[in-house]
Amino acid sequence: MVCLGNICRSPLADGLLRQKVKSLGLDVFVDSCGTSSYHIGEPPDERMINTAFKYDYDISNLRARQFTKRDFKEFDVIYVMDASNYNNVIALAETKEDREKVKLFLNELHPQSNMPVPDPYFGGEQGFEKVFNLVDETTDKIIEKLKK
Ligand code: 4NP
16 A cells, blocks of 8 residues: 555555454455655554544554565555556556556546545545545455455
8 A cells, every 4th residue: 555655545544454354364465655755664644543543443553664666576466545656656667567566546446537545634634534434445345356
């Protein structure tokens, strides 16, 4: 799961998918990172932690890291939250295989819509609720795929 800062959208997607994978006993490794170096080593944004906690998900232990080329080798699928993240990740791809791993996260919920998960960082509380709902629904869709 990849966003810009790795403190709002991608740690939420990571935390929810990890928890869902674990509760179903699926053997899937989930992680997240940001395309920027802005928040390396930091926990998720307090507002994102609190929103997740309201729905019984604890993402407070996650720490931000930056996307690297090595992630293309470590992961089978790389979900990005918006077009800017997509371009930043694709810019580091070296092969067709790398590029094919990169997918817009919300396309799992709304196929081929190319919609972004809106960045809640500079907005109010309701942005975080909206992100939670989108990420919750989309990680359910991803789980359905992983179960097959
Ligand atoms: P995220 O949100 O990409 O969902 O983690 C942001 C976090 C920090 C910044 C921008 C977006 N920032 O500019 O510091």
